[in-house]
Amino acid sequence: xxxxxxSQRASTHLMLPPxxxxxxxGTPDVLTRAQEALSEPGLVVVTGGPGSGRSRLLKLLGxxxxxxxxxxxxxxxxxxxxxxxxxxxxxxxxxxHDAPLLAEAVRARVRGGLLVLDDMQWADPATLAAxxxxxxxxxxxxxxxxxxxxPGPVASALREASAAWLPLPxxxxxxxxxxxxxxxxxxxxxxxxxxxxxxxxxxxxxQALARRSQQTGTPGSxxxxxxxxxxxxxxxxxxxxxxxxAMAALGLLGRPAPARLLGSGAAELxxxxxxxxxxxxxxxxxxxxxxxxxxxxxxxxTRPTRSDLGMVAAVSPYVAEVAAGMLDADARTxxxxxxxxxxxxxxxVRHLAAAGEPAEAYRMAVSAARTTSRTGERAExxxxxxxxxxxxxxxxxxxxxxxxxxxxxxxxxAADVLAPLAHTIASGPTVVEAMVLRAEALLQAxxxxxxxxxxxxxxxxxxxxxxxxxxxxxxxxDLADDPSLAVGTAASVVARHGDQPAHTGLxxxxxxVQxxxxxxxxxxxxxxxxxxxxxAGDALTARxxxxxxxxxLAADGRLPEASHLAQVAAGACQTDLAYSWQxxxxxxxxxxxxxxxxxxxxxxxxxxxxxxxxxxxxxxxAGLPQPGHAVRGVATVPVAPPVPAQIEPVLADLxxxxxxDLMDRSLPALARAYAASAAGLVEADAGLLGAARARxxxxxxxxxxxxxxxxxxxxxxxPDRAGDWDPETDRIPLLSGLxxxxxxxxxxxxxxxxxxxxxxxxxxxxxIHQTLSAWAASPSAAPSxxxxxxxxxxxxxxxxxxxxxxxxxxxxxxxxxxxxxxLAAEDLAxxxxxxxxxxxxxxxxxxxSVRRDIRGPxxxxxxxxxxxxxMRLVAAGDPTRRIAGQLGVSAETVETHxxxxxxxxxxxxxxxxxxxxxxxxxx
Numbered sequence: 001x002x003x004x005x006x007s008q009r010a011s012t013h014l015m016l017p018p019x020x021x022x023x024x025x026g027t028p029d030v031l032t033r034a035q036e037a038l039s040e041p042g043l044v045v046v047t048g049g050p051g052s053g054r055s056r057l058l059k060l061l062g063x064x065x066x067x068x069x070x071x072x073x074x075x076x077x078x079x080x081x082x083x084x085x086x087x088x089x090x091x092x093x094x095x096x097h098d099a100p101l102l103a104e105a106v107r108a109r110v111r112g113g114l115l116v117l118d119d120m121q122w123a124d125p126a127t128l129a130a131x132x133x134x135x136x137x138x139x140x141x142x143x144x145x146x147x148x149x150x151p152g153p154v155a156s157a158l159r160e161a162s163a164a165w166l167p168l169p170x171x172x173x174x175x176x177x178x179x180x181x182x183x184x185x186x187x188x189x190x191x192x193x194x195x196x197x198x199x200x201x202x203x204x205x206x207q208a209l210a211r212r213s214q215q216t217g218t219p220g221s222x223x224x225x226x227x228x229x230x231x232x233x234x235x236x237x238x239x240x241x242x243x244x245x246a247m248a249a250l251g252l253l254g255r256p257a258p259a260r261l262l263g264s265g266a267a268e269l270x271x272x273x274x275x276x277x278x279x280x281x282x283x284x285x286x287x288x289x290x291x292x293x294x295x296x297x298x299x300x301x302t303r304p305t306r307s308d309l310g311m312v313a314a315v316s317p318y319v320a321e322v323a324a325g326m327l328d329a330d331a332r333t334x335x336x337x338x339x340x341x342x343x344x345x346x347x348x349v350r351h352l353a354a355a356g357e358p359a360e361a362y363r364m365a366v367s368a369a370r371t372t373s374r375t376g377e378r379a380e381x382x383x384x385x386x387x388x389x390x391x392x393x394x395x396x397x398x399x400x401x402x403x404x405x406x407x408x409x410x411x412x413x414a415a416d417v418l419a420p421l422a423h424t425i426a427s428g429p430t431v432v433e434a435m436v437l438r439a440e441a442l443l444q445a446x447x448x449x450x451x452x453x454x455x456x457x458x459x460x461x462x463x464x465x466x467x468x469x470x471x472x473x474x475x476x477x478d479l480a481d482d483p484s485l486a487v488g489t490a491a492s493v494v495a496r497h498g499d500q501p502a503h504t505g506l507x508x509x510x511x512x513v514q515x516x517x518x519x520x521x522x523x524x525x526x527x528x529x530x531x532x533x534x535x536a537g538d539a540l541t542a543r544x545x546x547x548x549x550x551x552x553l554a555a556d557g558r559l560p561e562a563s564h565l566a567q568v569a570a571g572a573c574q575t576d577l578a579y580s581w582q583x584x585x586x587x588x589x590x591x592x593x594x595x596x597x598x599x600x601x602x603x604x605x606x607x608x609x610x611x612x613x614x615x616x617x618x619x620x621x622a623g624l625p626q627p628g629h630a631v632r633g634v635a636t637v638p639v640a641p642p643v644p645a646q647i648e649p650v651l652a653d654l655x656x657x658x659x660x661d662l663m664d665r666s667l668p669a670l671a672r673a674y675a676a677s678a679a680g681l682v683e684a685d686a687g688l689l690g691a692a693r694a695r696x697x698x699x700x701x702x703x704x705x706x707x708x709x710x711x712x713x714x715x716x717x718x719p720d721r722a723g724d725w726d727p728e729t730d731r732i733p734l735l736s737g738l739x740x741x742x743x744x745x746x747x748x749x750x751x752x753x754x755x756x757x758x759x760x761x762x763x764x765x766x767x768i769h770q771t772l773s774a775w776a777a778s779p780s781a782a783p784s785x786x787x788x789x790x791x792x793x794x795x796x797x798x799x800x801x802x803x804x805x806x807x808x809x810x811x812x813x814x815x816x817x818x819x820x821x822x823l824a825a826e827d828l829a830x831x832x833x834x835x836x837x838x839x840x841x842x843x844x845x846x847x848x849s850v851r852r853d854i855r856g857p858x859x860x861x862x863x864x865x866x867x868x869x870x871m872r873l874v875a876a877g878d879p880t881r882r883i884a885g886q887l888g889v890s891a892e893t894v895e896t897h898x899x900x901x902x903x904x905x906x907x908x909x910x911x912x913x914x915x916x917x918x919x920x921x922x923x
Contacts (some may be wrong), residue, residue: 030166033085034141038114038608043135046143049273049319051204052168052232053104054143058116061141068113073143074122076234082126085117096126103133114669115140121148128154147238147272150532157894167273170201170315174884176893179206184214189882199528200316203229209318229894232322243268244323247314247333250275251324252332252339252351260341266312273277274319313347322734346381350386358390368395369404375539376577379404379413386417393419401435407539409580409668411444411572412524422454432458436466439473440505444544452477468503471496483516483731504533509544515552518763543581552590554595555732557765557796563592580668587662589675590705594655594678597798597832652909660879663698673699677708683877684712685799686911687835687918691877692785707735710742717837719746720914723753733764737772737864744775748810768794771804782811785820802829802837833909863901868917870897875914 004130032047037044038061048054072089084097085339088563090109095101106115115134120142128150144150149160171179176196179186187195187210199205208228214907235396236244246682248267250257257277259266270274311834314320336355340348345368352361365385369378381399386393393401397691398417405414408456418441439454462470471493479486490513493506501507511525531539546569553562566589573582580866659679663672678696692712699705713721723743740758747753759776761768770792774785790804805825812818821843829838863871874884878896884891907913 001734007252018157023299030168031057032065033164033166033508034061035064037164038139038141039137040139041138043158043161044141044164044166045133045158045162046141046166046168047146048143048168049146049202049316050235050418051202051208051228052170053203054145054168055118056203057168058118058141058143062114062116062463064153065114068110069116070110070113071116071118073118074120074127076119076122079091079122080124082124084129085120085782086130089115089117089271096124100133102126103130106130107137110134111139112339113139117142119143119145121145121150125154128158130155134159134222135163141339145235146267147235147236147274149241171199171203171206171731172201172589172714176201176203176206177415177882177884179203180210183207183228186208186214189879190827198316198321198394202318204231205316206317226474228318229322229325232319233326236323236326239272240265240268242523244326247274247323247801248327248332249324249335249339250314251317251320251355253343253347254317256311259310259312262312266311270312276315277418278313282657346377346384349381349384349766353388360393361385361852362388362393365589373573375404375407375576376579379408379410383413383417399430399434399437402434402441403540406437406441407543408442408576408578409543409584411441414438414441415447429463432462433466434472436469440469440540443473443476444540448477448480450540454896462817464497465503468497468501468506472503474504475506476512479513480518483513486513488515489701495597499759503536504536504543508541508548509534511545513550515548518556522552526552535607539576539578541579543569547584547588550585552586554592555734556763557767558735559596559796561594563589566592569598580581580671583662583667583671585672587659587667587671587678590659590678592654592672594659594681597834605834614769619642629680655679657879658909659695661879669699670702673705675699677704679877680705681711684708684715685834685836686909688911689716690876691875703732703735703770707739707742710739712747714749717749719749719751719753722746722868723751733762734768737761737764737768738797740801741768741771741775741803744772745803761856765796767796767800770802774804779811779813783808783813783817783821785907798832798835799829799837802834802841806837806844815848816841819845819850822848822850825855831908833912835915836913863904867897870894871901871914871917874898875918 012017034044034046034057046054046057049425060070062071072085072087074085078084080558083094086102086106087094090106092105092109094105115138117140120128121144131140131142132696142509150153173196176199177192180192180195180199183206184192184195192210195206195209199209205228206718236247239247242263242265244265246269256862259270262269266275270277324332328684333355336351340351340355345364349361349365350362352358362385365381368591370384371380372381373376379401382397382404385391386398386401387686395452398421402414402418405411405417412561415438418434418438421431422438435458439451439458441456442448451473455477458466458470475489475493476487478489483800490510493501493510496504497506499510499511506527508526511522511529515523523681526545529548530542530545533539533545546565550562550566550569553559553565566585570582570585570589571577573585600908608876656679659675662675663679669676676695676699680692683689683695684692689712690707694711696705696712710722710724713719714885723746740761743753744755749753755775759772761772765788770785770789770896774782774789777785786804786808790801790808793804796803802825805821805828809818809822809825812821822841826841826845827840829835829841870883880891880894898913900908901917902908905913905916907916
């Protein structure tokens, strides 16, 4: 009867309180298994690392037990006191000299109760010996921290006597994210991910590091979060010396490493669950030296054993950092020196610098930079060499570092590394080259005045190569300030260097001037400049001219061509580790996809880390397809193959997902602007206006964001905020035309906007001019003009086709014709997921007494509470993985809830489903 009541009471305590940080972890499963084992006398052993929640689990077991609970445990300072842990529990003096007598004394005291003992890694030998005897007649649950120093035979005896040996599992990523988000709700997604990665599945580490991150903006160093660090250091002290050294090596490396590199200590780390095995990246037969100095060979035929773990990683990077922090100065320096001999050069440089050998680190960095074929790696090595404390870089090394940094998309770093040369009183070819290169760096960083001043300070008597580089900077600063002024500068450049300069950068600049003027053949000029720069190994010019080509094509509304070229360029940049350029091209491709709204050739995928070893590829720009368009009757080769005007509603969700993934990373400002604008436009069209505005906060002051902000205001019923735009937008024909069209709609909706001057726009697709002409047409001519402009938009921007059909219906006097246009607009908006525009078409239909049924929930198929919760977060703009973290479930579970909600609501996209849920809750 007692056991039955205990079990019934226990079953009511299986669910943890909702506000308990462990409520979303694997603890309930372990708790259930422990309670099942304790349904009768026996020993249950709970193990786990520091901060894993052992003490919390013991408390839950005690709270859930119906009878008396006797709680005790070991203390490190009294580890030699006989029977101390048991004495704390039963509160009587016990005979610690005899194990059977000790067991009987405890059993007589506890009887049908529960004996709970924590921190048994510090228990004395008498207590450990008595536990199996006590458990023969009493319910006993103990917690043992790993690692521990319990002798092997004693540990084996405990395991053999236990009814259940329960290691506490580390938190999953979703569980850890939920804890961090609860403890520090102010952290953004990137900061949460950093804390989760550092904590390594430890609940205590998640909480402590989250608090530290919220206070300081960083997860915190191993010297912070004192209680946690003390607990981790105590645990590491129980490892043998090789294991502590191996853990410290992982902390200094900051990445996974071959187990053989860590030496013999890797086996004990594996036994204590402090490292996990990863797929090996060491080819069979390769010798691998360890931190102990021995050399071994990986065999392709040897079966992996406990000491042959392949690649391993620390379960918790924080624990590894604490282990590194426990080293004294000499040991730390020595370990850095040993690691420098065993790791690739780019890492060895940092270890040598940390070991106090900057001169050797400098020589290694410069040497390694000469041998690498990847621009991003070369830039990293040379910039590191120039920034080493105590190193005195040669001028030519600074110049090489700046060139590599520019090619990798880091103009600010290039300008900084050249500053000492630019301000020196010395002269010579290298110093002059540095002045010209710094002017280019300032230009790429957007500092036009600084670039012009730096270029103007260069002596006039220059070698042809330097003269051309200086003239490129002066030409491009004029182009940025005033394209009409750049035409005269370009004429002077051509007079000095010819219309096809040998300098690839100057050739690309002249092509950019042609592009700004939309001179005949500008596409081919830019594409050939890109290819020529790639052939010449000029990565900066190749990427820059490709970027100008992408932006200009997009500005003219040639979105499929721009998207295709952006994808090609992003792939080449990824291979060369040019992350900044890569993200810029990816974001531009997402913007093209979001704006067009059709199924384009391909949406550039999310950023992925390049493999550690990649084959050499041709220089960027070589073999690029020549762009083209029917220009003045001359057909040229198209950039992208023809793409059918196929509506793909899921494209909207794909754009938002990839843009959100991109924005969670560290991005250049321009890439962030395009990604934020792409996601914001899609969300605004789907009715998620609050989420769309939040996106744009990451991209203030850019032309693309300015138009999207105006569009959001109009979609949200605030036409008075939709009429103004950034004058810089006028340089982008497509955006300029779209701004004018939006202003027309705002004026129609009652905004006090002067429509004078909105009749025409410079450049851009024919559809823009047709639409603006339709707005300015007479009442009798407007319907047919809008019908023609709707057809013109069908292969350019789908949402504008819908707006023109709505405008046709609003201007049409004959009811049948108006209804026909509005029904076409409604159908197109429905299939494309344009929720707000669909609603506008339906309101217009009601004026003609046409009431359209809005697709609603299926009868008897209401959303569950969890589905509503998920869709609310979707409506707030959260991506799948962030929702998973907040709810403590997997990303696959979130997607299942979203698909179920979409099916029940009859929605074609997740954003449409979210809008319907929000509307239903509001009503």
